[in-house]
Amino acid sequence: MKYAYYPGCSLEYAGRPYDESLKAVFRALGTPLTELDDWNCCGATMYMSVEETTSLAVSARNLALAEQQGFHQLIAPCSGCYTVLLKTNRFLRESPELKAQVDHLLGKAGLRYDLTVTVRHPLDVLVNDIGIDHVALAAKRSLNGLQLAPYYGCQIVRPERGFDDREFPTTMDRLFERLGASCVYFPLKTRCCGGMLMTTFPDVALKLVSELLDCAIANGAHCVLTTCPMCQVNLEAYQSRLARKFGSSHEIPVLYFTQLLGMALGCFDTELGLQRNLVPLNAPLAGLVSSRSR
């Protein structure tokens, strides 16, 4: 299966460890990714707040480009991009009126879109296409003894009925359990981290983040795994601020799931962007790192 890779604006900088570790993991598994040429911003949640049809057209340009470049599978790691691109596909499929308007706009950009592209999340591709067996065979080290809080966030399983349950997904849990780790009880695994509220209503977002981290820490997790750049930054970047605001420690490493997966596959720390995380690795994680200097 050929996959086009749509990083999205966040993965270029803020979510760079996700981009790097994702590419490393797919390389290690023998399925290299081809970046979509000249992709544009998907519009995220904010474009849709201002303009609907234009937002759909801006998002659809990426789907049209994928078709043009010969791909029918588009991997979108960022939850925001994933949701928007899926929504675009669904709206265009279900509303002929919207499709006609968007087709007209795409025509002005010299493009057309025939609804032949399927948008996939890398977690879905790894577990359901490549398969847990294949990943387990390729693993170079076991994650035995590691306790994880797998945090899916809200948008990779909602609102579309996609590759997993919308409130209690288990794709990430199954993947890492097969690699030897154990997943702690973590009922808040799909509760919102606040997303853009960290900028617009920080008090609300900080409360949501503190509830998530408290749950993970209280249940004995050594680290939190995320699937979205916004979630990862929200959970990782404000831990000392939370300590000041709520009193207790909220320190826990927050990794992109592809970073830990890469560690299991024997990728080097720099390939996985581990030096870019804000919270230092603790003892259980540090023992799993392959460093180039050694």
Place this chain on the structure above:
Amino acid sequence: MRSEQRVPGSLPESQAELRRKFLQDVRLVPGGDRVSRCLQCGACTGSCPVSYAMDISPRTVVALFRAGQVEEILRSRSIWICASCYMCTTRCPQDIKITDLFYAMKRTAMDAGLFPDRFPVHLLSKNFVRIVNRYGRNHEGLLMAGYYLGRNPLGLLALLPLGWQMFRRGRVSLFPKKIKGLEAIRAMIQEAETLKMPPGRHPATYEKDAVGYAPTV
């Protein structure tokens, strides 16, 4: 609640106009007309992780809409606190696309220029759109700077230590870059703006700025 002398069953013109605009938007959302099926069970409010911070709960928002009081919704903070986590949509027993309705209300608010007092949250979205229209991709530095500088410069200062930590680790971009197909995207946006205008009006022409961008509105 505002008291108005009204003939039962009719709406004041301003409310009717808002409702018409909103309904137009809602109709385009696939399944949007299902809002009439709401049975006020409150599952949406119960599931919403941020409803505690809203002045009008999601359930009440739907009730107000059906009662024709759209302006009251738009003057509240509720729609702007929605983080679009879709939990309400997932649990609604009548399969109403509540989150998508909130998006539609955000758009109606921006078109009508109706916001809660001293509340520039919508500026973030507008700024985002401006950046994407200018470069084809979002640039976080510009987005943050644009949002804070106008209304809360101290807030930006408070972010600097974090910004520096991220920059040291290669997670902050200083300079935005344009995508190759930018002209094509602008052509699309220009066309969308032209289509929205009432017949007989033409878009104003602007001089292109230093990065070759001329706003269409």
